[in-house]
Amino acid sequence: MTTISLLTIILAVLMVISGGRRGAISFVSLLLNFTLLFLTVILIAGGLPVLPVTFLAAVCILAITIYLGNTDEVETNVAFLATLTVLVLMLLLIVPPLDHLAQIHGFSNEESEEIEAFNLAIGVNFEEIALTTTY
Amino acid sequence: MLKVKKILLEVAVIFLGGIALYFATSHNAFMYQQPILQVTAVENGKTSVTKDEFSNRDEQTTQRLTGRILNGSSKGEKYTFSNTYTKSGGIDQKFHVGQQLFVNLYHQKGRTSVSVSTYKRDTYFAILVWIMLCLLLLVMKIKGLRALGSVLFNFILFILIVQLDVNWNITSFFAIFACSALIFTALTLVWILGWNKQCLITLEAIVIGTALAFAICIFAMWITNDQGMHYEALDFATQQPKQLFLAASVIGLLGTVMDAATDIVSTLFEMKRRQPQVGFKRLYSSGKQVGKSIMGPLVNVLLLIFFAETFTLAILYFRTGNSIGYTFSWTMSLGLVQSLISGIGITLVIPTASFLAAITLGGRTEK
Numbered sequence: 172m173t174t175i176s177l178l179t180i181i182l183a184v185l186m187v188i189s190g191g192r193r194g195a196i197s198f199v200s201l202l203l204n205f206t207l208l209f210l211t212v213i214l215i216a217g218g219l220p221v222l223p224v225t226f227l228a229a230v231c232i233l234a235i236t237i238y239l240g241n242t243d244e245v246e247t248n249v250a251f252l253a254t255l256t257v258l259v260l261m262l263l264l265i266v267p268p269l270d271h272l273a274q275i276h277g278f279s280n281e282e283s284e285e286i287e288a289f290n291l292a293i294g295v296n297f298e299e300i301a302l303t304t305t306y
Numbered sequence: 307m308l309k310v311k312k313i314l315l316e317v318a319v320i321f322l323g324g325i326a327l328y329f330a331t332s333h334n335a336f337m338y339q340q341p342i343l344q345v346t347a348v349e350n351g352k353t354s355v356t357k358d359e360f361s362n363r364d365e366q367t368t369q370r371l372t373g374r375i376l377n378g379s380s381k382g383e384k385y386t387f388s389n390t391y392t393k394s395g396g397i398d399q400k401f402h403v404g405q406q407l408f409v410n411l412y413h414q415k416g417r418t419s420v421s422v423s424t425y426k427r428d429t430y431f432a433i434l435v436w437i438m439l440c441l442l443l444l445v446m447k448i449k450g451l452r453a454l455g456s457v458l459f460n461f462i463l464f465i466l467i468v469q470l471d472v473n474w475n476i477t478s479f480f481a482i483f484a485c486s487a488l489i490f491t492a493l494t495l496v497w498i499l500g501w502n503k504q505c506l507i508t509l510e511a512i513v514i515g516t517a518l519a520f521a522i523c524i525f526a527m528w529i530t531n532d533q534g535m536h537y538e539a540l541d542f543a544t545q546q547p548k549q550l551f552l553a554a555s556v557i558g559l560l561g562t563v564m565d566a567a568t569d570i571v572s573t574l575f576e577m578k579r580r581q582p583q584v585g586f587k588r589l590y591s592s593g594k595q596v597g598k599s600i601m602g603p604l605v606n607v608l609l610l611i612f613f614a615e616t617f618t619l620a621i622l623y624f625r626t627g628n629s630i631g632y633t634f635s636w637t638m639s640l641g642l643v644q645s646l647i648s649g650i651g652i653t654l655v656i657p658t659a660s661f662l663a664a665i666t667l668g669g670r671t672e673k
Contacts, residue, residue, distance in 0.1 A: 172530055172533065173533045173534030173535075174526060174527050174530045174532060174533055174534055174535050174643060175534055175535075175639055175642060175643060175646070177526045177529070178523065178526050178643060178646040178647070178650070179646060181522060181526060181646075181650060182646050182649045182650050182653065185650055185653035185654065186601065186605075186649075186653050188653075189597065189598075189601070189653040189654075189656050189657060190597070190598045190601050190602075190653070190656075191598070193598045193599075193601075193602065194598065194601060194653070196602070197601055197602030197605060197606075200602060200606065201605055201609060201649075204606055204609055204610075205609060205613075208609070208610075208613045209630075209634075212617065212620045212621055212624065213624065213630075215621055216620075216621045216624035216625050217624075232606075232610070236602065236603060236606045237603075239602070
């Protein structure tokens with residue numbers, strides 16, 4: 172058995188012990204999100220337009236993270252809309268100006284070909300979305 | 307009316323501050339050692355299409371740049387040189403008139419050649435920091451600054467410790483990082499919460515949670531014999547990679563555990579303040595309730611942060627003909643293990659923090 176699979180099993184068991192049913196659901200959402208992220212990478216690497224794919228994936232991840240395991244509908248709706256607003260705002264405000272002005276893209280010193288400019292900036296966005304979901 | 311005036315004043319300060327910063331950072335070339343060149347003219351050459359063995363198409367263009375040096379001993383001198391950029395811009399970029407670049411000047415047999423080192427980005431960095439500062443102050447008032455202060459303090463401390471490690475080049479540097487991580491946590495908690503019971507309980511919960519999670523992780527690594535762990539894939543590893551990886555994991559683990567522990571303990575303290583008669587059982591179960599609701603998002607945040615880091619590299623791996631399994635094990639496995647360790651830390655700190663807070667607050671009033 173690899174270290175990763177053992178640690179994953181340990182995490183799953185502990186999440187169920189510590190969180191009960193909700194813990195189990197959280198673990199499922201974790202697996203779903205990981206699959207989605209991996210799919211996003213594959214799709215982008217396959218040549219699909221970066222921003223639409225990323226945005227779609229971000230909305231899906233957001234929905235999974237917020238709606239799975241939360242029972243209060245009003246509260247989750249508010250959280251979902253709030254994070255979606257932040258996501259769109261960040262996308263409009265930060266990404267285009269910063270990307271064109273500061274030209275932050277690609278790698279610092281590694282060889283690379285066909286790396287789209289937006290990846291890094293979107294990565295930052297993911298964190299932003301994710302952090303807001305915790306509130 | 308007074309409120310409108312105040313808002314106008316705030317907006318004015320934010321804008322003027324931003325403009326001042328922009329002006330200052332675009333005229334600060336004299337503060338740098340490395341020569342800075344301002345592009346005064348650009349002449350774009352022909353674009354050619356390139357194709358590699360994985361049939362990745364790209365466009366390559368060579369541009370002639372003319373520019374003036376802004377600082378140092380060659381200040382005011384003009385140079386013309388060429389720069390090649392690709393459309394995808396992995397490690398190169400297209401330059402425009404007016405941009406400032408860090409360059410290297412090579413003097414040889416009376417001739418000087420110029421090579422671009424990197425684009426000068428301090429203006430954008432400064433403005434981003436400024437926007438963040440303003441937002442923090444607007445949203446969280448003085449509390450935000452306090453939090454930022456602790457971040458800065460920890461950052462400086464961390465740099466110092468890394469410097470220490472580099473200078474001494476000790477073989478068992480893991481201990482240093484573990485100890486310093488503990489000191490970070492204690493200092494941050496005292497800084498934010500003040501030296502009181504709440505701070506002490508949070509610290510206890512963090513230490514126990516972290517130690518348990520780390521012990522489990524070490525045990526798991528030992529039992530599986532590090533199978534599938536590519537420590538050699540670690541970036542910039544100049545010292546023993548496994549130790550370096552573990553040191554990084556402990557710091558990350560501590561951060562997430564701290565997040566969960568402070569949430570739970572502060573909620574329970576607030577509860578006790580509002581209802582002084584509340585007992586151990588209710589406190590413990592509400593602590594676990596809080597834990598349950600923060601666990602899902604927190605673990606997902608860990609996943610997203612780790613994934614964002616490996617995103618570009620993973621795409622590069624896929625575009626250069628690597629299989630899914632290979633890409634996964636070389637770009638993601640280490641980060642994923644770190645996230646898993648932190649996740650285990652969260653699940654362990656939830657009961658620990660709930661129990662410690664509940665027994666301290668409700669132990670005596672239990673009927």
